[in-house]
Amino acid sequence: MMNTDAVFYRAIELLKRGDLARIKTLFASSDAAVKAAVLNGLWGEPGGKPEVGPGVVALAVEGAAHPSPEVRRMACSVFQNQDAWGVDVSPAIGPLLALLGDADAEVRRTAAYATGNVCRRRFDWSPHFAALRRLLSDPYLYLPEAAAWALAKMSRAGHDIGPAIGPLVRVLSRRREYGEPRKQAAKALLHYARKSAAGRDRVRRAVDAATLDGRRKEVTRFLEQLGAL
Structure with a gap:
């Protein structure tokens, strides 16, 4: 051997x-x-x-x-x-x-x-985008953060991640102690929101419809940054 x-x-x-x-x-x-x-x-x-x-x-x-x-x-x-x-x-x-x-x-x-x-x-990354979107709800602890990180990268590369806004906000609204998924979801959402006024408003509407835990530092910082756009 x-x-x-x-x-x-x-x-x-x-x-x-x-x-x-x-x-x-x-x-x-x-x-x-x-x-x-x-x-x-x-x-x-x-x-x-x-x-x-x-x-x-x-x-x-x-x-x-x-x-x-x-x-x-x-x-x-x-x-x-x-x-x-x-x-x-x-x-x-x-x-x-x-x-x-x-x-x-x-x-x-x-x-x-x-x-x-x-x-x-x-x-053509559209099939991969769809797969990453599904992984945002994967039960494995470390997968939603990886998927959110990858989606942020896709956004920076010029891909439209708009259809993932809802699932990303759901990751942000999780109440688990482990905060890395929320952190990565916030990054993806903010990058999308900064691209255009329409993107910003889309993220704001999704956030307004969600219940976020304001005690989490990732959420607090995200809301501050989103509000400043």
Whole structure:
């Protein structure tokens, strides 16, 4: 059995050298933990020839359909990290949509963050938007915040998140002690509200129709900022 720490560092080194052939050999292991370790190591800038980056993305696309949730989760990380280096991640658009509906909650969460990071690319993101909107009501504690964060990113990238205003306000109105979902929902709502007077009024109407907990600092700050627009 291969040591996964060693595999991780080996993948990092091979990516720097641009040795796609040896990366593929490592990834060909039948051990899911090894596959996950390889993908985890593919976060850096690809060296060597131009085909290395797309080759790495292709491995992640393969990993996105793997039975292991850890492999699928690491595939999401490869998509967003290679996108940050300017690699074409268009082959990942379909797999990302599937991962947003994954049976594993942590995979869904990682896919939401990956979608938020790559959504500035000019593709049709409407199916992903619909999936993120649904994730705002996901029962997993950390998923609504990831979905709200991604929707804020989509808004900044020029996408219309108007149809998610109602669900975002519902996240803001939650009374759980954990406040990060409210914080991220507030960011998405405020960005949308700042885009236009119509957007501001739409957010205000949704807020007026909701019952918010004014004792929560995220809510108090949000209301102050919305009122100042």
